[in-house]
Amino acid sequence: MRNKLNMVQAINLALHQEMGNDDSVVAIGQDIGVNGGVFRVTEGLYEKYGESRVIDTPLAESGILGTSIGMAVAGLKPVAEMQFSGFSYLMFGQLEGHAARLRSRTQGAITVPLVVRMPYGGGVRALEHHSESREAIYGHTPGVKVVIPSTPSNARALLVSAIRDPDPVIFMEPKRSYRAFREEVSEEEQTMEIGKAQVVQEGTDLTVFAWGAMMRPTLQAVQEVQDQRGVSIELIDLLTISPLDGDTIAGSVEKTGRCVVIQEAPRSLGPASEIIATINDKALMYLEAPVRRVTGYDVATPYFGRENAYLPTSGRIHRAIEETLDF
Amino acid sequence: MIVNTCEQHAAGGKPAYELDLRERTFKISHLQILDEKGNLDAEREPNLSAEDLIKLYRTMVLARAVDDRLLKLQRQGRIGTFPLCTGQEAASCGPALAMTPKDWFVGSFRELAGRLLRGEPIENGFLVFNGYEEGNTFPGGERTLPISIIIGAQALHAVGIAYAMKIRGETDSAVVCFVGDGATSQGDFHEAMNFASVWQVPVVFVCANNQWAISLPREKQTHSQTLAQKAIAYDMPGIQVDGNDALAMYQATKEALDRARAGEGPTFIEGVTYRLMMHTTSDDPSRYQPPEQLEAWQGRDPLVRFKSYLEAKGIWNDKQQAAMEVEIKQEIEDAVKAFEAKTDFKPDTPFDHVFGTEVPKIEEQRAEFLHHLREESTDA
Numbered sequence: 176m177r178n179k180l181n182m183v184q185a186i187n188l189a190l191h192q193e194m195g196n197d198d199s200v201v202a203i204g205q206d207i208g209v210n211g212g213v214f215r216v217t218e219g220l221y222e223k224y225g226e227s228r229v230i231d232t233p234l235a236e237s238g239i240l241g242t243s244i245g246m247a248v249a250g251l252k253p254v255a256e257m258q259f260s261g262f263s264y265l266m267f268g269q270l271e272g273h274a275a276r277l278r279s280r281t282q283g284a285i286t287v288p289l290v291v292r293m294p295y296g297g298g299v300r301a302l303e304h305h306s307e308s309r310e311a312i313y314g315h316t317p318g319v320k321v322v323i324p325s326t327p328s329n330a331r332a333l334l335v336s337a338i339r340d341p342d343p344v345i346f347m348e349p350k351r352s353y354r355a356f357r358e359e360v361s362e363e364e365q366t367m368e369i370g371k372a373q374v375v376q377e378g379t380d381l382t383v384f385a386w387g388a389m390m391r392p393t394l395q396a397v398q399e400v401q402d403q404r405g406v407s408i409e410l411i412d413l414l415t416i417s418p419l420d421g422d423t424i425a426g427s428v429e430k431t432g433r434c435v436v437i438q439e440a441p442r443s444l445g446p447a448s449e450i451i452a453t454i455n456d457k458a459l460m461y462l463e464a465p466v467r468r469v470t471g472y473d474v475a476t477p478y479f480g481r482e483n484a485y486l487p488t489s490g491r492i493h494r495a496i497e498e499t500l501d502f
Numbered sequence: 503m504i505v506n507t508c509e510q511h512a513a514g515g516k517p518a519y520e521l522d523l524r525e526r527t528f529k530i531s532h533l534q535i536l537d538e539k540g541n542l543d544a545e546r547e548p549n550l551s552a553e554d555l556i557k558l559y560r561t562m563v564l565a566r567a568v569d570d571r572l573l574k575l576q577r578q579g580r581i582g583t584f585p586l587c588t589g590q591e592a593a594s595c596g597p598a599l600a601m602t603p604k605d606w607f608v609g610s611f612r613e614l615a616g617r618l619l620r621g622e623p624i625e626n627g628f629l630v631f632n633g634y635e636e637g638n639t640f641p642g643g644e645r646t647l648p649i650s651i652i653i654g655a656q657a658l659h660a661v662g663i664a665y666a667m668k669i670r671g672e673t674d675s676a677v678v679c680f681v682g683d684g685a686t687s688q689g690d691f692h693e694a695m696n697f698a699s700v701w702q703v704p705v706v707f708v709c710a711n712n713q714w715a716i717s718l719p720r721e722k723q724t725h726s727q728t729l730a731q732k733a734i735a736y737d738m739p740g741i742q743v744d745g746n747d748a749l750a751m752y753q754a755t756k757e758a759l760d761r762a763r764a765g766e767g768p769t770f771i772e773g774v775t776y777r778l779m780m781h782t783t784s785d786d787p788s789r790y791q792p793p794e795q796l797e798a799w800q801g802r803d804p805l806v807r808f809k810s811y812l813e814a815k816g817i818w819n820d821k822q823q824a825a826m827e828v829e830i831k832q833e834i835e836d837a838v839k840a841f842e843a844k845t846d847f848k849p850d851t852p853f854d855h856v857f858g859t860e861v862p863k864i865e866e867q868r869a870e871f872l873h874h875l876r877e878e879s880t881d882a
């Protein structure tokens with residue numbers, strides 16, 4: 176059976192199914208139980224699996240991750256929620272110091288299979304700290320995987336894979352896409368390989384790389400340019416920010432010779448830089464034009480009065496694609 | 503009395519130690535000056551002028567009216583998400599009245615009432631909650647930090663400010679730091695309590711225990727019977743106060759500030775109050791809040807009892823009340839007008855304030871940003 180679900184419902188489905196499949200999966204976070212999560216992503220879990228597996232914690236992010244590490248070490252599979260990614264920095268010491276390192280510290284004897292879900296990104300007219308895109312911080316932490324879905328169905332499948340992954344996975348949910356659209360999502364179990372980018376659309380003239388909430392304005396820009404100019408554009412959804420799928424990135428650029436990278440986050444030292452470095456390492460000689468990036472700026476994410484001017488738009492993406500085609 | 507005997511017996515079968523879990527050896531004082539019905543404990547009545555008492559009352563009424571207006575604007579889509587302060591006016595304004603302009607005000611995010619008393623313009627809240635940083639500062643607000651949305655973080659800033667006062671030998675100033683009950687679970691909060699106590703700095707922590715942190719009830723936030731008792735572990739005075747009693751909140755803070763300024767170190771005040779509205783406009787309390795609890799607390803309204811007190815003192819009457827209501831309504835409407843008339847926000851302001859020095863990379867990006875804005879407007 177297939178249902179039309181939005182991303183919130185699709186993630187909720189993944190949580191329900193994985194908690195049903197595996198008794199060791201627990202959900203932990205602020206307001207995730209009785210309240211069903213501030214975005215209702217964990218709706219119904221508390222009623223179904225009870226308070227010992229759906230844990231409403233005191234207000235402490237470091238506490239949530241630190242105890243999740245302990246649970247994971249002892250054989251549970253915690254799916255922790257940071258209410259917003261802007262509050263996740265309070266748990267960073269536990270992540271970098273322990274979740275990411277226990278495997279290497281013990282040479283594989285102790286591992287930390289857990290998932291940290293967090294809504295991220297702008298465009299929802301929210302308060303300060305509720306709109307940033309800081310995947311680079313987590314992507315820069317060895318030992319941690321960073322997954323960013325873009326649609327209801329890939330969110331559902333990737334979350335199941337993240338829960339089954341043997342290592343810590345940061346799962347960043349583009350909150351702007353939470354209820355933006357619906358998609359058919361299968362009731363049947365679905366997984367998706369972590370660490371693999373997805374070619375959403377094949378093309379021969381130019382490649383566009385994007386992820387998360389940027390996929391929607393990117394798709395729009397790609398369609399416009401194709402319609403207006405009759406060119407063939409390859410669109411790649413990264414899905415995993417770390418470890419990056421270098422082969423898919425290089426393979427596409429070898430074919431098209433031109434590319435544009437779209438990143439909501441501030442420009443410097445982010446995934447876009449890493450993608451360009453990967454092209455430099457693996458496919459530089461195939462390039463026919465410099466790689467363009469469309470990104471946020473290196474400023475504090477502005478309060479929402481100015482966020483529309485800050486966030487990359489389909490217009491900006493459109494122009495960058497045309498300029499790269501015309502180079 | 504229940505005594506928990508340690509499992510591990512020492513040689514000879516005698517327990518190595520005994521844990522007495524029920525018989526508390528500490529006591530937490532509870533302060534109330536004005537009860538729910540407006541009865542006064544005359545012995546403890548603070549020595550406040552009629553002018554100050556009326557200012558306190560007026561600000562509480564103003565804060566509630568602003569909340570009300572903001573809520574309407576939010577529901578009409580004319581403003582963004584915001585936290586409501588209704589029900590907590592006394593816990594915020596009482597302490598604010600005890601402060602002088604030389605004291606630092608370090609607020610949580612639900613501190614509208616105290617901020618208004620501190621002199622912050624009404625428009626500021628409108629601006630911040632409609633997405634403009636411009637509402638974070640105001641003339642005369644040099645010793646007022648902007649709201650802290652990161653729960654509990656501000657407690658450490660308060661202690662740092664108090665340390666600076668201490669080493670500069672300022673004896674006429676102190677810091678008041680507001681936190682919620684939820685904040686007391688954060689590491690930052692406990693670090694702040696510990697640092698404040700180790701350093702013996704002039705800071706007063708005022709905790710608005712409004713019984714909820716979004717959907718988490720107080721008893722799931724902490725297993726302690728009171729929040730005030732947390733101070734004991736840091737060897738700091740900790741008291742519980744009726745947080746809906748503006749006189750008690752004032753008096754408790756005043757005494758703590760006097761001690762702080764005299765070099766006698768920090769204090770922790772738990773103001774027992776209640777969040778009468780939703781957490782923020784995005785929240786739906788019907789999912790978690792028992793209606794009987796809400797109803798019980800509606801009967802303990804801080805504004806109602808304070809009005810009776812003023813009337814009993816003979817410094818307030820219906821005529822004054824009616825005049826004040828008209829005035830407040832006008833004041834708020836003027837603020838809404840001023841706020842809605844302001845549309846000339848400089849688009850590249852975020853680039854002005856990344857650093858205090860000019861950085862070429864930021865300027866390059868500013869130029870690019872402005873270029874894109876022009877392109878977008880020609881696209882449109």
Ligand SMILES: Cc1ncc(C[n+]2csc(CCOP(=O)(O)OP(=O)(O)O)c2C)c(N)n1
Binds near residue numbers: 684715
């Ligand atoms: C570090 C951090 N984590 C989570 C949040 C989301 N959040 C906002 S308010 C709140 C509850 C705060 O409870 P409390 O301290 O009791 O203050 P109250 O809302 O009751 O005034 C939470 C969890 C946040 N703002 N900051």
Ligand SMILES: [Mg+2]
Binds near residue numbers: 715716
């Ligand atoms: Mg609270």
